[in-house]
Structures are given as structure tokens and as C-alpha cells.
Amino acid sequence: MRAFSTITSPVFSDLVIVLAGDAIICLPEDVALFETLDKMNRVRPFNLVFLLNVPNSSQGEARRKFTGSLDFVTAKGLLDFLGSPPTIRCAQSCRYAWDTAP
Numbered sequence: 001m002r003a004f005s006t007i008t009s010p011v012f013s014d015l016v017i018v019l020a021g022d023a024i025i026c027l028p029e030d031v032a033l034f035e036t037l038d039k040m041n042r043v044r045p046f047n048l049v050f051l052l053n054v055p056n057s058s059q060g061e062a063r064r065k066f067t068g069s070l071d072f073v074t075a076k077g078l079l080d081f082l083g084s085p086p087t088i089r090c091a092q093s094c095r096y097a098w099d100t101a102p
Helices: 031-043 056-075
Strands: 014-019 047-053 087-093 098-100
Touching: 047 056, 056 087
Parallel strands: 014 047, 047 087
Antiparallel strands: 087 098
């Protein structure tokens, strides 16, 4: 928390969490993550962004599965601390570089 509270940039607004593999569908099980995010948001408010790191060919399916997980988390009230709904973005990782998908 201490490191997070040292961010002084007036342009800081997004906290990006990169997810890949099973983490995309296991989100509802990680209550500790949301408790930590709530504490962080109290120190320095942010917009939450989930970046799904998946192959380009499976981005649609990954987004669909993650949206289902996120809906479940939202229904449980674990995101009530946010000022706006989280954003979902997809990226594909190349061998040694990142390409952002539209």
C-alpha cells in the first residue's frame, strides 16, 4: 500500500491488471484481490482495467468467459468500491513483444 500511495502524477487514472490462462475464468474465487483493490482505491482512486492476454484467435471467447466471471463478481458486490464499471481489453502476446488488439 505504501508504494501505491506514493504515486503523485495528476494523470494517473487506470490500474491495469493483466490476466492470462486460467486466471481469466478463476476471477470470482479471488476475493482477496478485490479486498486489496478496495484498499488501494481508498488510498488513490482509479479506473480498473482488465487486460486479457490471449491469442488473437480466441479473444472473443476469452472476453465472453471473463465477462461472465466479472458479472458474477459484480453481483456479489465485490466491485462496489469503484466509481465506474471496469474496462476489459484484449491483447495478444507475440514471442518477444506485445501487440494491442483493437
